[in-house]
Amino acid sequence: MSKQQAIQALEHALGRENVITKHEDLVCYSFDATPDMPNPLPDVVVTPTCTEDVVKVVNIAREYKTPIYPRGSGTNLSGGTIPLHGGIVLSTLKMNKILEVDADNLAAVVQPGVIIQDLNNAVAPHGLIYPPDPGTVATATMGGSVSECSGGLRGLKYGVTKHYVMGLKVVLADGQVARFGGKTVKNVTAYDLVKLFTGAEGTLGIITEITVKLIPAPEARASMLATFDRLEDAGNAIKGIIANKVIPATLEIMDQATIRTVENFAQVGLPTDVRAILLIEVDGIPEVVEKEAEKVVNVVKENNGKIKKAKDDKERESLWAARRAALPALAQLKPTTVLEDATVPRSKITEMLVAIEKIAAKYDLNIGTFGHAGDGNLHPTILTDARDKEEMERVHKAVDEIFKKALELGGTLSGEHGIGMAKSHFLSWELGQSGMDVVRKIKKALDPEGILNPGKMVSN
Amino acid sequence: MSYLKHYPEIENEIIKCMKCGNCQAVCPLYKETKFEGSVARGKVKLAEAVLKGKLEYTEDLAKIFETCLTCKACSANCPCGVQPDKIVLAARAKLVKERGLPLIKDLIFKGLSKPSLFKTGMAIGSKTQGLFLKPTEKGMSPRYPVSGLQLRRVLPKLADRSFLSTAAEENKVDNPKKKVAFFTGCTTNFLYPQVGEALLKVMQRNNVEVVVPKDQHCCGVPVLLHGDVNTAAQMAKSHVDIFSKLDVDAIITVCGTCGESFSKHYPELLKDDAEYSAKANKLAEKTYDFAQFLVDILPIDRDVLKPVNKTVTYHVPCHIGRGMNAHQQQIELIKSIPGIKYIPLKQPDRCCGGAGSFSLTHYDLSYRVLKHKLADVKSTGADLLITGCGSCRMQLTDGIAQENLSQEVIHTVELLAKAY
Structure with missing residues (x-):
């Protein structure tokens, strides 16, 4: 049961054109937009073209006990797509069809590899918009954006990605395909499983189809x-x-x-x-x-x-x-940009800004803060140089303090970037032991063998 | 030291990249392949691995760095100000240094660097092209499948006589307002001599004296783009010698790549040679695309232009636009001709996919990029497709023939010459 056999099985299942194995090519999938992360190589990258392909990949991964890391455009800021333990990077970029724009029901159905801006361009002639607009709107995929539950500049009035996801088709860790939600505004059937998989960072299942809500422009x-x-x-x-x-x-x-x-x-x-x-x-x-x-x-x-x-x-x-x-x-000021997204209740914005200024002075760091004040989501941006080990230590300490302060003010670790690898070690600060247990139980229930995006959010 | 000769110098460019992936939104190749190695961010990561000694030359690595149009769309869209095209050049140069040039490229580049040999070869080519190319309605097509040349491809016919062999060296006018030297470039010299003739006509009508140095040759950028820095530097020196001798107000080009060779590449290639560096910088300061010269420096008298009743659209060549920033002046010239109806493209500065020899070495991928441009051109309904680069013209002409479109492709200066 070697890696080589797994790769052969993938080539057989998806065709050689959808399997990438050259060393140089794999280097290009060892990172995403997150600074200060390890860059391990995957063993293989696959580019499925349909849900059935994704099922095949999951079944091969189960057989060979190989992890799968779903990846869209790799523009996330949480280390969410880094292939931490080697294995299979599953790129959704060839599943990039807008399946339906349903103006009557104010909904659209898309594959996960569709770029957010492309969806907006497709619905604009109907006088509609898909409101979530992260900074990466021109590059990020719908699958990635739903998995990270990205936000953007219009969060205060229009909410974030999770407020627009109405239905999902998901390939589960056991290879089964499940559908949750749909085009109806009201749907209280069973648990809110659409919300569970939204923002799950690819740790619970692989999203292969998304139904989203649209609103009039x-x-x-x-x-x-x-x-x-x-x-x-x-x-x-x-x-x-x-x-x-x-x-x-x-x-x-x-x-x-x-x-x-x-x-x-x-x-x-x-x-x-x-x-x-x-x-x-x-x-x-x-x-x-x-x-x-x-x-x-x-x-x-x-x-x-x-x-x-x-x-x-x-x-x-x-x-x-x-x-x-x-x-x-x-x-442009410094080579490395550490962009955080600590978020506090709106009424605490001033306090948080003052605290960040103090932290910058304490650790002698260059921190510029901008962000979505209306929803309390700040972006303290630390300008540094990853090659300067001593300064990076101070950066890590400052980040710790920023998160502590945000939590102290009743805020959260992440407003819109997600936990991934970058913030998993802070998670218990916010959730406590009982909260961590719930997260672990959910993960264990849906992915008992830990093959879906291991090392992100929680480890098994 | 230049990053072209000493690879570690490129580190400052590499570390600026924060891997945000904004380049994905604009990279014409990535849009086709969806492969991280196609886009700047992936290449920067690989260049970094080479820098850290984690990757060495392999054919696969070289192939990834070859798969770049150097269209600079990523540079223009980069929030961190990274210039990935520089990184790609540095990496190509480094790989050539490690591994040497493939024999065929070595032979071609040696030929290009020896002006007399190159010119003799092209003259023989002009006479013998019929042996391997057959004339078609719109140009020439290969008779046999030749490496890199698809049978369906339509190529321009080599001119019967090159521009340099027919043009006068001194083109005097009665009351010269300015005196310029004309760097013709290979496409004008060997494929489209009418562009050179149009330039001479426009300059003459504007009382500008033009010197056409006979011993000029290929600018060297095609060689540089393949990583052969030493040959490119020799060619740079030769041109610095030829043009520094002339007492002229400006050096005029009709191709973005040629213009950039004088304005950017020669100073970089000759950076480490004090004597040549100073001369190259001097030339760089007075190098202009013809449109910049006519609009910003001269400026031309627009009232004397005669009407040309045509509907036209304009493709911005990457190195005229993002390279020399001369596209606005070209568009201004087009619009200043009476009778012209100008319909802009939806994406005028999207690369046509030609990228010099890229369209030969990667025809299918190059054509996929071209198809977006052709659809854009078609929707304008224009009679003429204007562009400011011979290499784009070759690419566009092929596409227009393949898709049975009706547009004729001409250079901006040819359109302007029609107005005199």
Whole structure:
């Protein structure tokens, strides 16, 4: 029962064109977008083209007791697709058909390898959108995005991926195929198994078909950029907007370190002496948008902020340019970019930002923080160099403290990136022993031999 | 030291990559293959493994680095400012250094580097091409399956007489506003001499004196792209010698790759040679695509242009656009001709898949990339497909013949010449 036999079986089952075994090719599947991770080589990469192919791969993996690591575009930030123990990387990229756009039921059915943006392009002619918009919308697959339950800039008003997954077809660890959910808005049949497999990071089954909810595209929007001399004012403005019953589609924050870096990099005309910037966008029916925008302007002014409202699409673009430049600008400063996603209740944003500044000073690190202030999801971004061992030790300590602080404030380890390998050792901090037990029991029940994405989230 | 000659120098480029995968969104090859080794991120990982000594030359590794169009779409879309095309060049150079060039490439590149030999060869080729290529309606097609040449492929006919053999060396005007040297490039010289003639006409009408140095030859980039840095450096030196002697305001090119050879590659190739480096930098500063020269430097008098009643569209060659940033000027020239109806492509700067010899060595993959461009061209309904590069023109002409489309492909300067 050698690896060679397993590979032969895979070649026989899927055809040689769907099995990658050359050493150089395998190196290209030893990593994903997560920094500071080990890069072990898989033994083989397979590219199934249908659910039946995936079943064959699972059955071969069971027979040869070889792990399977499902992989979409490999753009995740949790080490979720790294083939930690060798074995089979299962790329879903050849399963990339949009099977149906059902405008009557506001739903679409896709294979897991479809790129999120391609789905949006396909539903746009119907006047519909698929709202989850992670930063990787142009590259990430639907399968990966559902498995990591990715978020994005519109989480506050529109929710995240799990709020749009209506049905799933999953190949289970025993090779059986199961279907959960469907196109109905209401479905309380049995446990909410659609939610269980969403965000399961490929540890419980392999998703081969996804039914998602679509919504009408908003008719109008108003974009505003607010600047504050004090972090507290920015925090109060965030609270005030919500207290005034306005739920912006986007409510983004950038701290001073990020503002200065962005301005230095992109010269978009940001004031570098302010402590925080908020990018706010309200959308919906034109009359409502106008009214909500007015409320936002008032709240910002009441909290000592200065605000600029975009008059047209061109001005909107220039406001967004600053936010879009945040990560690129930070990333260019140093070779290694550690991008975290510690998340706190919205009311604790100011406290969290202050804590991160203190942690940066304590460990003498360059940390820029930006993120989705409206939903409390911050991206403290540590700029470092993975080759500098001493500094990396300080980075690890700082990350530990950031997570401790987030939990202390009633937050969570991960708002949208997932646990994977990168955060599995923090998991018990949030779940406690009893919570860890539940996770382990679920894993054991559905994947008793531990062949599905081992080493991620929990180990058996 | 140059990363082309000393591989460890490329480390600073490699470590900038955060493996975010944004390159996947724009890589024309990845869109076809869905294979991580096709896209910049995978290649950067491999280049890093080579740097750390974890990978050495293998044929498979060389093949992965060959599978790149060097279209620079990844560079333009990289949030970290990585220039993967540099990394690919460095890796190709490193692999050639470790393993040497395959015999056939070695012979071809030696030929390219010896101008007289190359020119004699092409002249003989012009006379004898009928032996292995048969004329078709739209060009020439191979008579027999030759390595890398599919039978269906339509190729341009080698010109009966090369541009350099017919053009005058000195092209004087009465009251010269500027004096320029024209670097013709191989496609203009051997395949499309009409492009060179159009350039001379446009310059003459704009009172620009043009010198066409007779001893110029291939720019050397085709050789460099295959990793043969030493030969490329020799060719760079030769051109630096030829063009430094001339007292001209500018060096003009009609091909993005040729333009970049003077503006970027020669300074890099000759970086470690103090004397040549200074000269190469001087030339680089005054190298312009013809459109940049006409729009930004001269500028031309648009009021004298005569109408050309055509519906046209424009394909941005990768090295005119992302390479020399001269595409806006080319489009401006097109739009300034009265009577022209310009219909932009949906994705004007998406690579056509030609990439010089890539279309010979990887015809099927190259053609899959081309098909997107052809669909885009077809939807415009244009009469003329304008582009600013001979290599793109070869690729586009083949595709248009294969798909039975009606567009004629011409160079931007040829269109402009029609307006005088």
